[in-house]
Amino acid sequence: xxxxxxxxxxxxxxxxxxxxxxxxxxxxxxxxxxxxxxxxxxxxxxxxxxxxxxxxxxxxxxxxxxxxxxxxxxxxxxxxxxxxxxxxxxxxxxxxxxxxxxxxxxxxxxxxxxxxxxxxxxxxxxxxxxxxxxxxxxxxxxxxxxxxxxxxxxxxxxxxxxxxxxxxxxxxxxxxxxxxxxxxxxxxxxxxxxxxxxxxxxxxxxxxxxxxxxxxxxxxxxxxxxxxxxxxxxxxxxxxxxxxxxxxxxxxxxxxxxxxxxxxxxxxxxxxxxxxxxxxxxxxxxxxxxxxxxxxxxxxxxxxxxxxxxxxxxxxxxxxxxxxxxxxxxxxxxxxxxxxxxxxxxxxxxxxxxxxxxxxxxxxxxxxxxxxxxxxxxxxxxxxxxxxxxxxxxxxxxxxxxxxxxxxxxxxxxxxxxxxxxxxxxxxxxxxxxxxxxxxxxxxxxxxxxxxxxxxxxxxxxxxxxxxxxxxxxxxxxxxxxxxxxxxxxxxxxxxxx
Numbered sequence: 001x002x003x004x005x006x007x008x009x010x011x012x013x014x015x016x017x018x019x020x021x022x023x024x025x026x027x028x029x030x031x032x033x034x035x036x037x038x039x040x041x042x043x044x045x046x047x048x049x050x051x052x053x054x055x056x057x058x059x060x061x062x063x064x065x066x067x068x069x070x071x072x073x074x075x076x077x078x079x080x081x082x083x084x085x086x087x088x089x090x091x092x093x094x095x096x097x098x099x100x101x102x103x104x105x106x107x108x109x110x111x112x113x114x115x116x117x118x119x120x121x122x123x124x125x126x127x128x129x130x131x132x133x134x135x136x137x138x139x140x141x142x143x144x145x146x147x148x149x150x151x152x153x154x155x156x157x158x159x160x161x162x163x164x165x166x167x168x169x170x171x172x173x174x175x176x177x178x179x180x181x182x183x184x185x186x187x188x189x190x191x192x193x194x195x196x197x198x199x200x201x202x203x204x205x206x207x208x209x210x211x212x213x214x215x216x217x218x219x220x221x222x223x224x225x226x227x228x229x230x231x232x233x234x235x236x237x238x239x240x241x242x243x244x245x246x247x248x249x250x251x252x253x254x255x256x257x258x259x260x261x262x263x264x265x266x267x268x269x270x271x272x273x274x275x276x277x278x279x280x281x282x283x284x285x286x287x288x289x290x291x292x293x294x295x296x297x298x299x300x301x302x303x304x305x306x307x308x309x310x311x312x313x314x315x316x317x318x319x320x321x322x323x324x325x326x327x328x329x330x331x332x333x334x335x336x337x338x339x340x341x342x343x344x345x346x347x348x349x350x351x352x353x354x355x356x357x358x359x360x361x362x363x364x365x366x367x368x369x370x371x372x373x374x375x376x377x378x379x380x381x382x383x384x385x386x387x388x389x390x391x392x393x394x395x396x397x398x399x400x401x402x403x404x405x406x407x408x409x410x411x412x413x414x415x416x417x418x419x420x421x422x423x424x425x426x427x428x429x430x431x432x433x434x435x436x437x438x439x440x441x442x443x444x445x446x447x448x449x450x451x452x453x454x455x456x457x458x459x460x461x462x463x464x465x466x467x468x469x470x471x472x473x474x475x476x477x478x479x480x481x482x483x484x485x486x487x488x489x490x491x492x493x494x495x496x497x498x
Contacts, residue, residue: 003075006449007064007236008441009056011081011165012244013102013266014315016055018063019438020074021445023454025464027436029067031059038099043106043350043498046099049087052165053172061232071233076223077173078240078448080247080440081165082266083188086140088151088213089168091161094176097148100165101140104267104308104350108139109359115139120206127203128187129194129278129287131357135306137164138190142207158212164189166241167215170224173238178225180216182241183299187289192217194278194287197299219292220246221451240447244440245269246290249302251443252408252434253465255458260396260404262389263440264413267353268310270392272303272400279303283395284355293450303399305354305392309347311413313381316347323374331416334382336375342367344387344490345380348497355395356495364494367486385413386423387487393427406430410439417471425475426484435468 005028010017017032035051060077064070084103089096101107112132115121121132130136141162145152154160163171167181186192186199191209193200199214218224220242227233242250245263249271252261257275262268271290278287278301290302309316314330317323324330348361365380397403406429413419414437424431436442442465449455 003073005067005069005073005075006445006454007060007074007077008445008448009060009077009079009169010244010438010441010444011052011056011079011169013082013104016052016059017438017441018056018059019441019445020063020067020069021442025436025442027438029063029065029069031062031066033059045102045104045350047085047102049089049096049100049168052100052168056169057230060230064232071236074233074236075454076237076239076448076452077227077233078444079166079169079238080242080244080444081169081185083164083185083243083245084135084137085165086137086144087163087165087168088141088144088148089161091159091176094171097151097160098144101144103135105140106134106350106359108134108143111139111142112359115206123202123206124190127193127200128190129280130188130190131284131286132190133357134359135353136188136190138203138207138209141209145208152210155213156210160213161215162213163215166243170238170241173227173229174225175228177228180218180224182220183217183289183292184220184243184246185241186217188243194289197289197292219295219297221293221447222295223451237452238448239451240444240449242291242444242447245271245304246302247443247447248410248440249273249290249443250446251439251441252410253462254408255462259408261408261410264310264385264409264411264419266310266312268307268385268389270305270389270396272396274301274303274400276300279399281399283398284357285392285395285399286354291447303396305396307385307388307392308351308353309349310385310388311411313345313347313384314413316349317378317381323378330378330382331418333375334378334418337373337379340380340383341372341376342369343372343376343380344487345377345384346490346494347381347384348494352491352495354392356491358495360498361495362497364490366490366493382416382419383422385419386426387484389423390426390484404429406432408432408434410434410437412437420471424471424473425480428473428477431471432467433469433471435466
């Protein structure tokens with residue numbers, strides 16, 4: 001194959017990035033750009049859809065330029081994206097009807113509560129593997145159709161298009177020729193039947209969503225269409241799409257049941273591959289589609305737990321409190337204190353995710369004394385990320401019935417050695433950090449490459465990558481158990497606050 005590279009577009013919650021990978025899975029060029037976050041009222045989080053597209057376009061061209069390549073060098077493009085974020089636009093003009101409602105947004109909490117009172121949660125739980133929570137896209141779309149004048153009528157007439165971020169980017173890249181999503185993103189909408197991989201009429205009826213507004217559901221690894229709107233990428237096929245957490249699971253090589261990874265980004269997302277049969281959680285975790293590797297391939301599934309505020313707590317220290325100038329400064333600040341000084345920070349800024357699912361929880365700092373310093377707060381913030389992830393793993397191990405032997409990690413926050421060591425101490429298992437920490441983008445590249453024959457199969461992909469460092473537990477077990485008990489007391493004080 002004369003085209004020797006894959007371009008991955010990784011559209012995240014706070015930034016867009018693009019990475020060029022070679023045949024050995026190594027990064028050859030990258031670009032990243034942050035974009036504005038909008039908070040109209042407490043509990044609401046929005047993005048400008050134009051910012052999502054424009055930063056994606058710019059970083060795509062930037063990564064290709066840094067690698068000193070042209071479109072003729074690219075075999076395919078893969079897309080991975082912040083999931084559940086919801087967009088609605090005009091099919092004819094391509095113009096958004098409203099800001100994108102971000103996955104963190106809680107504006108549909110009252111709608112979810114009403115649907116629960118009507119006894120509908122068992123239906124959604126059984127069909128989708130999800131809970132009725134504002135986190136997911138379906139209630140966000142319902143909110144838009146209810147609130148935008150004339151939107152529901154226009155949607156019924158087929159004039160409007162709904163999409164998660166993958167669908168929006170695919171539409172933009174193909175000049176509106178392709179309105180599609182992949183099965184992993186679709187499984188996060190509250191609208192997809194988990195077992196058939198298709199939109200479910202009963203769920204559409206329950207949420208009053210017209211089928212005419214929905215994208216086509218396709219597999220994660222196939223050619224969706226060619227890029228037409230970016231001259232520097234014209235003619236390159238888009239051949240892989242996956243939600244960010246499924247892409248990271250794939251990029252980490254968790255191809256077999258029983259393998260798990262945790263991504264430390266804006267939020268934290270722990271996924272366990274469970275095979276070709278969905279496992280229903282007994283501990284408030286989510287059952288989700290992992291991937292489908294081609295139109296005729298079987299669906300594969302995962303258990304998932306989500307922490308809403310992971311690395312974003314460090315951004316809050318930077319932007320909200322001004323304790324640090326750069327997010328990377330947090331490790332040095334935290335190192336000034338031997339421990340958190342009895343301080344626990346519960347970053348429930350937009351409620352608590354799994355296993356608590358408390359939309360009314362709010363952030364709390366407990367254990368403050370006159371001797372508390374900025375270093376103690378920084379350490380408590382770092383430790384909150386690990387505590388929340390440990391809560392997820394405890395629930396996941398109870399569901400799958402056996403103890404995990406290791407945890408594979410990725411995402412920007414994994415560069416923080418103190419966080420990774422504390423995580424290993426809490427979990428009592430090795431924490432494996434790969435050489436390529438941006439495995440979300442790598443997973444998107446793998447999916448695209450498989451579709452066009454750039455790589456042969458999963459066996460070949462397993463030989464790529466490698467470990468950069470393994471963190472092993474060394475703190476006393478009794479001390480860590482005591483900290484976890486104190487953490488759980490702090491979580492209880494944050495619950496049902498709003």
